Amino acid sequence: MSPLTQRERVKIPRQRMPEQDAVVRRGNFNEVALGFTEELAIAEANRCLQCDRPYCVEGCPVEVLIPQFIRALREGDMVGAVAIMKVKNSLPAICGRVCPQEVQCEIRCVLARKGQPVAIGRLERFVGDYELAMRTCPLERKLPTGKKVAVVGTGPAGLTCAVDVAREGHAVTMFESLHAPGGVLVYGIPEFRLPKSVVHAEIDYAVECLGIEIRTDHVIGRTLTLSELLAEYDAVFLGTGAGLPSFMRIPGINYNGVMSANEFLTRVNLMKGYLFPEYDTPVKVGRKVAVIGAGNVAMDAARCALRLQTLQGKDGEVHIVYRRSRDEVPARAEEVHHAEEEGVIFDFLTNPVEIFGDEKGNVRGMRCIRMELGEPDASGRRSPRPVPGSEFDMEVDMVIFALGTSPNPLVFMDASGLERTKYGTVVVKDEETGRTTMPRVWAGGDVVTGAATVVSAMGAGKRAAADINRFLANEVTDW
Amino acid sequence: MYRILEKEVLSDVTKLMVVEAPHVARKAQAGQFVIVRIDEHGERIPLTIADYDQEAGTITLIFQEVGKSTMHLGTLQAGDTLATLAGPLGHPTEVANYGTVVCVGGGVGIAPIYPITRALKEASNYVISIIGARTRDLLFWEDRMRAVSDELIVCTDDGSYGRKALVTEPLKELLEARGPEIARVWAIGPAIMMKFVSLTTRPFNIPTIVSLNTIMIDGTGMCGGCRVLLEEGAQFVCVDGPEFDGHKVDWDNLLARLAFYREEERLAVEHWEHECRLEGVLKEQGGA
Numbered sequence: 026m027s028p029l030t031q032r033e034r035v036k037i038p039r040q041r042m043p044e045q046d047a048v049v050r051r052g053n054f055n056e057v058a059l060g061f062t063e064e065l066a067i068a069e070a071n072r073c074l075q076c077d078r079p080y081c082v083e084g085c086p087v088e089v090l091i092p093q094f095i096r097a098l099r100e101g102d103m104v105g106a107v108a109i110m111k112v113k114n115s116l117p118a119i120c121g122r123v124c125p126q127e128v129q130c131e132i133r134c135v136l137a138r139k140g141q142p143v144a145i146g147r148l149e150r151f152v153g154d155y156e157l158a159m160r161t162c163p164l165e166r167k168l169p170t171g172k173k174v175a176v177v178g179t180g181p182a183g184l185t186c187a188v189d190v191a192r193e194g195h196a197v198t199m200f201e202s203l204h205a206p207g208g209v210l211v212y213g214i215p216e217f218r219l220p221k222s223v224v225h226a227e228i229d230y231a232v233e234c235l236g237i238e239i240r241t242d243h244v245i246g247r248t249l250t251l252s253e254l255l256a257e258y259d260a261v262f263l264g265t266g267a268g269l270p271s272f273m274r275i276p277g278i279n280y281n282g283v284m285s286a287n288e289f290l291t292r293v294n295l296m297k298g299y300l301f302p303e304y305d306t307p308v309k310v311g312r313k314v315a316v317i318g319a320g321n322v323a324m325d326a327a328r329c330a331l332r333l334q335t336l337q338g339k340d341g342e343v344h345i346v347y348r349r350s351r352d353e354v355p356a357r358a359e360e361v362h363h364a365e366e367e368g369v370i371f372d373f374l375t376n377p378v379e380i381f382g383d384e385k386g387n388v389r390g391m392r393c394i395r396m397e398l399g400e401p402d403a404s405g406r407r408s409p410r411p412v413p414g415s416e417f418d419m420e421v422d423m424v425i426f427a428l429g430t431s432p433n434p435l436v437f438m439d440a441s442g443l444e445r446t447k448y449g450t451v452v453v454k455d456e457e458t459g460r461t462t463m464p465r466v467w468a469g470g471d472v473v474t475g476a477a478t479v480v481s482a483m484g485a486g487k488r489a490a491a492d493i494n495r496f497l498a499n500e501v502t503d504w
Numbered sequence: 505m506y507r508i509l510e511k512e513v514l515s516d517v518t519k520l521m522v523v524e525a526p527h528v529a530r531k532a533q534a535g536q537f538v539i540v541r542i543d544e545h546g547e548r549i550p551l552t553i554a555d556y557d558q559e560a561g562t563i564t565l566i567f568q569e570v571g572k573s574t575m576h577l578g579t580l581q582a583g584d585t586l587a588t589l590a591g592p593l594g595h596p597t598e599v600a601n602y603g604t605v606v607c608v609g610g611g612v613g614i615a616p617i618y619p620i621t622r623a624l625k626e627a628s629n630y631v632i633s634i635i636g637a638r639t640r641d642l643l644f645w646e647d648r649m650r651a652v653s654d655e656l657i658v659c660t661d662d663g664s665y666g667r668k669a670l671v672t673e674p675l676k677e678l679l680e681a682r683g684p685e686i687a688r689v690w691a692i693g694p695a696i697m698m699k700f701v702s703l704t705t706r707p708f709n710i711p712t713i714v715s716l717n718t719i720m721i722d723g724t725g726m727c728g729g730c731r732v733l734l735e736e737g738a739q740f741v742c743v744d745g746p747e748f749d750g751h752k753v754d755w756d757n758l759l760a761r762l763a764f765y766r767e768e769e770r771l772a773v774e775h776w777e778h779e780c781r782l783e784g785v786l787k788e789q790g791g792a
């Protein structure tokens with residue numbers, strides 16, 4: 026069979042992802058996107074034009090070798106595709122599922138101009154899933170160096186850093202305050218978007234191959250402090266994320282039924298509340314739920330609420346209440362699309378001003394005000410302002426705040442010398458190394474950037490690991 | 505996995521357990537708590553560190569069986585293990601020499617008030633303690649409390665032991681008789697008790713520290729489920745507390761929040777009892 030011509034490749038339509046039907050999936054927590062079959066994957070891979078200057082790679086925060094892995098895939102060399110992928114990205118099954126490809130790699134694809142970029146994320150997932158099943162690319166470890174490294178936090182930043190440091194032969198111990206490793210990947214992102222088995226498989230594999238030790242139930246700042254870690258380890262990486270939820274400063278936020286998305290999602294995902302009473306942690310859902318915000322966190326909360334309503338036999342509504350307009354929605358496009366398909370109602374240009382409760386202290390309603398967009402601000406986003414006199418009341422029995430998070434300050438107890446910004450994030454002296462102002466302490470991921478993305482946290486973990494490895498090899502000794 | 509080394513039955517519904525947890529014992533201080541999860545299906549529940557032994561690497565927990573998790577915990581024996589034990593969490597009690605202090609422990613609250621009382625005594629305070637329970641069977645650690653107090657008043661709601669009174673009654677008399685000499689009051693027990701202790705001390709303007717027992721999930725400041733309304737706004741009990749100025753707490757909000765999951769808690773107990781019966785039946789059949 027002769028290879029396809031460029032013209033033929035351009036004619037192939039973007040392959041559709043097989044998905045669970047919207048009506049069916051409202052009633053379960055199983056994965057929505059089922060994954061490409063081999064046939065679909067090869068058809069999609071055949072669309073790639075193998076550009077001389079691949080713009081897509083420039084859009085990827087970890088610079089996955091996109092054309093190369095796609096080429097190997099379509100030539101049937103899956104082992105090669107995995108190996109190429111793993112050069113830059115050790116967690117492709119995760120990234121392929123949760124990266125905002127439409128603003129990173131795919132938006133830069135030359136085919137995007139026609140609205141049909143190569144489905145890079147879906148292909149990445151296909152390669153990642155193959156590797157999870159086959160394990161063709163073993164993680165190898167150099168001889169032990171006798172050096173010890175502590176990694177605090179087991180989210181994508183910590184995991185990536187731990188893997189790259191352990192491969193160099195250093196002994197890595199990870200500390201996690203919760204009972205399960207994975208960070209947001211396990212407590213935040215729901216099963217229907219990222220199956221926990223995928224996350225566990227990645228972690229177990231790294232732990233087994235590289236002898237990484239994970240100590241759960243260790244709250245750094247309380248169980249052990251940063252100073253104590255520095256006394257015992259040669260280097261410390263902080264990847265503690267941005268887990269502190271924020272609430273709006275409006276009256277009524279403490280009524281029953283008002284909660285942070287973190288609480289709702291932790292009950293559902295980490296504690297498996299949707300399986301109550303099989304699992305002990307209960308989770309309640311209202312008949313009329315308002316989720317405040319429109320990021321990934323808000324979409325996840327809204328879609329979990331819909332599923333719980335169906336499972337608990339509640340005929341209800343779930344609203345996303347967002348103060349800007351559709352154009353500013355920060356969530357991944359696919360999540361917004363899925364949420365709409367499933368029946369989430371979007372109230373744009375709307376902002377809550379007060380929450381009402383009943384005599385039992387349960388939320389019963391919310392007063393909102395209409396917003397309009399003004400001139401673009403410094404960040405280029407048009408800032409919303411209230412329309413005077415446009416208040417109206419919504420009847421709701423549950424309000425979930427998904428407003429963004431900041432770093433949990435517990436880890437900074439007994440860490441004087443570690444400089445932080447006024448937002449509570451850790452200052453790094455150089456993004457390329459992730460070094461903090463405290464010698465032998467590196468940081469990366471959401472704890473440095475504030476709530477961001479999985480792949481950017483991984484990138485930061487990877488860069489810090491490289492610098493830790495150089496530092497421990499005495500290639501650089503100054504701080 | 506954390507091994508239960510000893511178990512003591514303090515009453516039908518109050519159990520004590522000594523658990524192996526060197527990582528917690530190393531750092532534990534009066535006023536702090538741990539998060540416990542029994543097994544892979546368990547919820548994360550907060551329990552106060554009632555005592556600790558750094559050398560042995562153990563902590564002591566005392567709990568009252570009020571719902572599924574504590575009932576389940578109560579069935580475990582020495583030798584069994586707990587899946588999760590995280591801590592020590594929360595700010596320790598601010599121990600100093602204040603002069604004369606009063607420590608009030610109600611019901612299972614006697615367990616958490618004990619290490620605080622001891623620490624205050626060790627800091628050379630003159631310590632007056634009041635412990636109370638619904639009935640005689642629910643009282644425990646009278647001897648221990650006596651050993652760390654200069655004066656001890658014991659009462660029960662039904663008069664089956666000690667004085668027949670709610671803890672607030674002797675407290676009020678004490679404040680009326682010796683108010684000016686009392687520098688601080690600590691109170692730990694059911695929310696409703698802490699509310700009334702705070703109301704009792706308020707007219708006397710005596711700083712009153714309560715240890716709030718809100719519903720928690722992570723216990724590390726990540727969810728906000730434990731938040732409490734204070735005069736200055738909402739705070740997280742797990743990281744900002746668990747001790748707060750009782751005069752500033754919005755008690756009605758706290759009590760309403762504690763009741764939010766009542767229906768689910770009832771279901772959980774039903775489910776648990778059903779499973780226990782099933783297991784009993786299976787065991788009988790297996791044994792026959």
Ligand SMILES: Cc1cc2nc3c(=O)[nH]c(=O)nc-3n(C[C@H](O)[C@H](O)[C@H](O)COP(=O)(O)OP(=O)(O)OC[C@H]3O[C@@H](n4cnc5c(N)ncnc54)[C@H](O)[C@@H]3O)c2cc1C
Pocket residue numbers: 123124125177178179180181182183200201202203206207208209210213214243244245246264265266267268290321322325357433435436469470471472476477478479480482
């Ligand atoms: C609901 C939700 C949905 C999201 N969806 C997406 C998405 O679709 N795509 C995407 O790219 N990004 C998404 N994000 C963002 C992304 O998950 C985060 O940017 C990313 O997980 C950050 O990684 P991290 O390793 O820095 O921190 P985290 O994943 O937050 O991990 C930090 C870990 O450190 C632990 N920790 C914290 N403090 C301590 C301490 N003192 N001691 C010990 N351990 C500690 C925490 O328990 C946690 O396990 C989402 C986030 C949320 C909350």
Ligand SMILES: Cc1cc2nc3c(=O)[nH]c(=O)nc-3n(C[C@H](O)[C@H](O)[C@H](O)COP(=O)(O)OP(=O)(O)OC[C@H]3O[C@@H](n4cnc5c(N)ncnc54)[C@H](O)[C@@H]3O)c2cc1C
Pocket residue numbers: 537549550551552553566567568569570571572573574575612615616716717718719720746762763766769770772
């Ligand atoms: C910081 C802190 C320290 C604590 N220390 C102790 C301790 O040392 N010993 C002890 O026995 N208990 C302690 N508690 C309370 C304990 O956590 C709860 O009793 C337990 O979570 C109940 O779980 P359950 O499944 O058995 O009961 P559930 O079914 O959850 O609840 C049954 C009943 O108990 C009430 N309840 C639920 N959660 C709490 C709570 N957190 N506090 C008070 N009442 C509650 C419910 O309103 C309900 O009426 C503490 C709580 C906190 C926040």
Ligand code: SF4
Pocket residue numbers: 084085086087088089091114120121124125126129130131145146149480
């Ligand atoms: S890691 Fe994310 S941005 Fe990079 S190629 Fe994969 S999907 Fe695109």
Ligand code: FES
Pocket residue numbers: 719720721722723724725726727728729730731740741742743
């Ligand atoms: S228990 Fe989650 S923030 Fe306190």
